[in-house]
Amino acid sequence: MPETKYKKDEDFNEWYNEIVELADLCDKRYPIKGMNVWRPYGWKLMNHVDRQIREEMEKTNHQEVYFPLLIPESLFKKEEEHIEGFGSEVYWITHAGTNELEERWLLRPTSETAMYPMFSIWIRSHADLPLKIFQIVNTFRYETKQTRAFIRVREIHFFEAHTCHVDFEDAEKQVKEDREIADRLLKKLCMPYIFCKRPEWDKFAGAFYTISIDVLMPSGRTLQLGSIHQYQDNFSKPYEISYETEGGEHNYCHQTTYGMSERILGALIGIHGDNKGLVMPPAVAPTQVVIIPIIFKGKEKEVLDACEILSKKLAEKNIKSHVDNRDISPGTKYYDWELKGVPLRIEIGPRDLDKKEIILVRRDTGEKKSVSQDASIETITVELDNISKSLYENAKKFLDENMHRVQSVEEAKNKKGIVELPWCGNDDCALEIENILDGNTLGEPIEDDEECKKYSCPMCGKPAETWMRFAKTY
C-alpha cells in the first residue's frame, strides 16, 4: 500500500509539505518567498471553503464589496496603534513608471485603512446602521520568518468582514453573531476549535479586544484560523465615522471586524489528512462521490451507462459526483482520488451489475461494502453524513486529549498541546511562563469560569483572575 514518504504521526511538518505537493494544491517554486501559485485543485478547495463563507455572510445580511489593493500612506497612518502593529510588515510602492511617487502607497495588509475613509462618507444617519460588509481578497504581509504553504505566506487569501454600529452594545451583538458564524462554518468543516480572548499585548493593532479562533494541529502546535475584533470607537474617531442620532446628536460608530484566511485550508489538510493524502469533509469536497467503472472488454457500455445513471441520480439529490472514465487502471484511480480526499468512492463492474449492487468505499476508514442499487442513494447520503460525523469526532477527541488544565508550570512543561494555567492578570507573569514553556500565550477562555479563582498564579502566587492558555503556535 503506497503511502507518503513522511508519516503524519512521525514527522508532521515534512508530511504536510509532501501532501501539499502531491495533492496538487500549490506550487512553491514561484521565485518569491512566501508567494505560492495556487494550483487547480488547491484553488478549487479554497473556493469551496469561500462558498461556505459567502453562504454564512448572506444568511447574516452582510454585503460583499471589493476595495482597492493600494492604500495611500496618509490614510494608513491615521490610527497610531495600527501603524505600530503593521508598519514593519508592509510592502511599499514608491515608484510608478519612471516617476517617484509624491506619496507612497502600500499593499493592504488588511483593509481597515482603505475602507474607513469611505465609511465616513457613506454613513450619515442612524438609519444607515448597522453597516455590514465583507470581502474576500488577497492581502500582503512581509514575513521575514520561515514561510509554509497556506500557514505562513506573504500574499494571503483573506476573508474580512467589517461592521459599524450605533453603540458598543450593538457591536457586541455582532461579535456574538460572528462567533456563531465561526461555529457553524467550522462544524461543517468538521473542525473543533477554541475561542481565546487574546492578551492585551497580543491583540490586533488598534482593537479594544481580540478573540482568536484557534485549532490544534496534529504536531501539537496551535494554528490561528481567524479572529474577531471589537474596535469600540478606536478607529471611528481618527477616521471620523459618525452618524446623526434620532435626537440630532452626532455620535461615533462602534466597529467590529472578523477575519479568516487560507489557513483554514492548511487546517483541513493537517487535521483530517492521513498517509494516503487529503481527507475532505463532504461539505467542502469538490467531488463528494467518485464513481469508478471497472471495464472489461465487451462490457464497457453496460458498465459506463450504469455509472452515468447513478451520477445523474446523485445530482438530483445535490450530491456532487464524478465518473472517472480515464483509460488507466482502476488501482491508479483509487490512489488518485484517495490523495485528493474524495470522501466516498463507488466501484461498479460487471460482477456488481449481475448482482444489482454497487461497492462503496469510505475514504476516512477504508471500509468497503456492497449495497443494492435500489437503496444506493439513501445509503450514500447516510454514509456522507457518517463521514462528517466521524471526522469531527476524531478531531474533537484529539483536541480534548491535548488540552490540559494544570496548576503549576512544572506540570505544564510535560504536556503536549494546549495548557491552561491560573493567571493573576499581570503581563510579566504570563510572559515569564511563555519563556519557561517555550510557547506563546493564546489568551483566556471567553466563557466565565469561577473555578480558577480557587487557585493562585504559578509565578507570583497572587490569586488567579482567569485561566490563561499557552501553546506552541504556528
Place this chain on the structure above:
RNA sequence: GGGCCCGUAGGGUAGCUUGGUCGAUCCUUUUAGCUUUGGGAGCUAGAGACUCCAGUUCAAAUCUGGGCGGGCCCA
C-alpha cells in the same frame, strides 16, 4: 542583526573528496503505438537536467570567487 547549509530533467537521486572513464546513474514523470483494466500493468520506440557569471586548467557537474534562488539555527 549574527552564524550555518544547500542548488544535477517536472519530482526524487548517483557522480563531486582525488578534474579526464560523463556522450551524466537509477526511480518517477512524459510522448506515440500495441496490449491491458476488481489496488499504482506490460512491451517497443522517443522526450527531458549539471542555477548563472567570471576564474584556474590541455580538460570543470567536480576546484576558486561572485551573483541569484532556497533552507536552517541563534538574537
